[in-house]
Amino acid sequence: MKSSQPEILLYAMGTLLVMSGAFVRISHLTSATVGFTLLFAGLLLGSVGKLLTFRRKRQLQARNRELEAELAALRGKS
Numbered sequence: 001m002k003s004s005q006p007e008i009l010l011y012a013m014g015t016l017l018v019m020s021g022a023f024v025r026i027s028h029l030t031s032a033t034v035g036f037t038l039l040f041a042g043l044l045l046g047s048v049g050k051l052l053t054f055r056r057k058r059q060l061q062a063r064n065r066e067l068e069a070e071l072a073a074l075r076g077k078s
Contacts, residue, residue, distance in 0.1 A: 006052070014049055017039070017041050020042075021035050
């Protein structure tokens with residue numbers, strides 16, 4: 001299954017936000033609130049991207065099963 005562009009974008013943005021939040025927290029560049037906000041936002045975006053990927057994968061698997069059942073029924077008729 002190939003992921004669609006929005007799923008990849010959400011996951012990549014989430015990863016970048018987590019890394020930037022960790023960098024901000026470790027290097028004490030700004031307040032703790034900003035670092036933790038970036039971490040939380042990154043985890044949220046990454047999770048949404050993964051959930052969309054899993055949902056799409058389940059839909060494609062269900063469609064594949066339906067098509068295989070139709071093909072088996074057609075083969076049984078002949």
